[in-house]
Amino acid sequence: xxxxxxxxxxxxxxxxxxxxxxxxxxxxxxxxxxxxxxxxxxxxxxxxxxxxxxxxxxxxxxxxxxxxxxxxxxxxxxxxxxxxxxxxxxxxxxxxxxxxxxxxxxxxxxxxxxxxxxxxxxxxxxxxxxxxxxxxxxxxxxxxxxxxxxxxxxxxxxxxxxxxxxxxxxxxxxxxxxxxxxxxxxxxxxxxxxxxxxxxxxxxxxxxxxxxxxxxxxxxxxxxxxxxxxxxxxxxxxxxxxxxxxxxxxxxxxxxxxxxxxxxxxxxxxxxxxxxxxxxxxxxxxxxxxxxxxxxxxxxxxxxxxxxxxxxxxxxxxxxxxxxxxxxxxxxxxxxxxxxxxxxxxxxxxxxxxxxxxxxxxxxxxxxxxxxxxxxxxxxxxxxxxxxxxxxxxxxxxxxxxxxxxxxxxxxxx
Numbered sequence: 015x016x017x018x019x020x021x022x023x024x025x026x027x028x029x030x031x032x033x034x035x036x037x038x039x040x041x042x043x044x045x046x047x048x049x050x051x052x053x054x055x056x057x058x059x060x061x062x063x064x065x066x067x068x069x070x071x072x073x074x075x076x077x078x079x080x081x082x083x084x085x086x087x088x089x090x091x092x093x094x095x096x097x098x099x100x101x102x103x104x105x106x107x108x109x110x111x112x113x114x115x116x117x118x119x120x121x122x123x124x125x126x127x128x129x130x131x132x133x134x135x136x137x138x139x140x141x142x143x144x145x146x147x148x149x150x151x152x153x154x155x156x157x158x159x160x161x162x163x164x165x166x167x168x169x170x171x172x173x174x175x176x177x178x179x180x181x182x183x184x185x186x187x188x189x190x191x192x193x194x195x196x197x198x199x200x201x202x203x204x205x206x207x208x209x210x211x212x213x214x215x216x217x218x219x220x221x222x223x224x225x226x227x228x229x230x231x232x233x234x235x236x237x238x239x240x241x242x243x244x245x246x247x248x249x250x251x252x253x254x255x256x257x258x259x260x261x262x263x264x265x266x267x268x269x270x271x272x273x274x275x276x277x278x279x280x281x282x283x284x285x286x287x288x289x290x291x292x293x294x295x296x297x298x299x300x301x302x303x304x305x306x307x308x309x310x311x312x313x314x315x316x317x318x319x320x321x322x323x324x325x326x327x328x329x330x331x332x333x334x335x336x337x338x339x340x341x342x343x344x345x346x347x348x349x350x351x352x353x354x355x356x357x358x359x360x361x362x363x364x365x366x367x368x369x370x371x372x373x374x375x376x377x378x379x380x381x382x383x384x385x386x387x388x389x390x391x392x393x394x395x396x397x398x399x400x401x402x403x404x405x406x407x408x409x410x411x412x413x414x415x416x417x418x419x420x421x422x423x424x425x426x427x428x
Contacts, residue, residue: 017042017062020392020419021052022071023399027384028369033403039071041390044422049384067394067417070403072365073384074133074391074418075339076155076372078298079218079277079327082123082137083116083144084108087332097224097307098237104332113143121147123330123337128153128425130338131393131415134372134381136218136275136298136327138191142179149185152420154391156376157184158191158218161206164199164247176206180213189216192269194223195260196230196238200250200267207269216377219269221276221297222260224309228281231260261286270295275375277327280304280312287313287322296323296375299367301345303329314346315353318363325375326367339368340395340411347408361404390422 018041025037027049038055040048040062048055056064090104111119124147127135134154139145145157159179163172180188190210192198198206210217222228229236234255242249256263261282264270272294279297282290290297299312317324326346328337335341343364350360373382380388394417397406418426 017047017059018422019052019055019059019062019064020067020071020394021055021064022067022069022394024070024403025049025384026070026072026365026403028073028366029383029385037071039384039390039392041419041422044390046384046386046388046390048386069394069396069414069416070399070407071392071394072131072407073369073382074154074393074420075131075368076134076325076376076378076382077127077132077327077337077339078136078275078296078325078372078375079300079329080123080135080137080337081140081330081332082120082127082135082148083139083141084119084330084332085123085126085337086115086119087330090332091306091334097309098226098241100307100333102241108141111141116141116143117147120144121151124148124151124153126337128418128420129415130336130340130413131395131418132337132339133391133393133418133420134376134378136372136376138218145184145186154378154381154389154420156187156189156216156218158189158216160191160193161202162193162197163202164249165201166248168199168202168205173205176209180209180215189218191218194220194227195251195263196227196242196249197247199248203269204267207267211273217269217274219264219274219276220278221264222281222286223278223304224307225281227260231256231263232258259283259286261289265289265293273377275325277329278304278309278312279317280310282313284316287316287320291320291322294323296325296371298325298327298372298375299346300327300329300334300342301349302335302342303333305345306333306335311349311353313353314350315355318350318355318357318360323371323374324367325372326364338412340407340414343368344408344412361402361408365404365407390419393418
């Protein structure tokens with residue numbers, strides 16, 4: 015692959031340096047050779063091919079929470095169903111999906127990510143065939159194998175199924191996702207986390223997505239208790255609950271830590287958020303999904319004011335209008351302002367959440383920024399360049415991706 019200079023009116027390195035005006039990323043094979051002013055790049059690398067882009071060039075975006083296998087389930091996002099009914103409908107609709115259909119749905123999801131500038135993803139996988147197209151695509155990130163089980167089902171076969179997936183080469187970095195406290199028994203949750211840690215794998219549960227989850231974890235009652243009784247799940251929390259909030263409950267079973275990031279974090283109070291900060295556990299915000307599922311609004315302004323580590327996720331198309339991370343960021347921005355966040359750093363911090371914040375949540379040291387000697391993953395967005403580039407990306411980034419590079423190869427160009 016020839017040496018290539020990718021020049022743009024603005025380059026955001028996300029390394030703590032200010033925006034680089036008339037900058038360039040020099041790509042040698044699959045790696046970044048330099049990030050310098052465009053004139054310097056041409057002088058230093060006279061033999062390089064020069065590709066000039068319009069707009070803002072950024073690191074490849076990092077989607078910190080989605081389910082790519084549900085890309086073909088967009089009808090559910092439009093259903094208007096509240097969360098418990100939506101969940102029941104999802105489980106019904108997925109029952110007749112074949113291996114080929116799961117693969118095709120996940121493949122379409124990867125295409126949408128790359129088309130919108132995302133080059134790394136935290137993908138929840140509950141049906142093993144969905145791993146195949148994600149691995150083949152070369153997209154960076156982690157596929158988290160989902161665990162949903164009570165002790166009888168875990169002992170009967172689901173432990174063995176998880177171990178089999180984790181020990182079979184998948185062409186993809188794997189992690190473990192104990193789904194939620196209302197779908198995973200307490201001892202199963204503990205053991206799932208232990209299995210991940212024994213193997214040095216990261217962990218990614220859903221946490222406090224719904225107010226019904228608070229009731230179930232605290233008291234063992236509510237709609238999720240009824241669902242568990244209906245399907246015959248014998249979770250320990252059905253016996254009077256834990257008396258704790260979901261965050262405190264996960265902390266009590268050692269299921270939080272710097273090797274964990276959680277999805278949603280909608281219903282976390284000040285004490286809950288402090289627990290996550292103390293444990294070094296980031297939250298992947300998915301406000302559009304929360305809105306569609308009528309699950310509530312995460313305390314974005316509090317997360318920002320308190321310095322909680324955050325990332326951004328789209329969730330799946332089963333509960334979100336798109337996999338475009340700038341559309342998600344714009345929704346997060348609107349919510350933060352409505353909740354009273356007035357600091358001038360808002361746009362910059364949300365661009366950080368979509369890049370280095372997501373990389374930190376997945377513990378991907380070579381993602382989310384632009385610097386020499388790391389994979390050449392970047393994206394270019396056709397947004398205005400005559401003002402604050404962070405504000406431009408939040409205001410105009412949705413649907414604006416005109417180029418995506420993955421390992422130095424243009425996988426999308428418009």
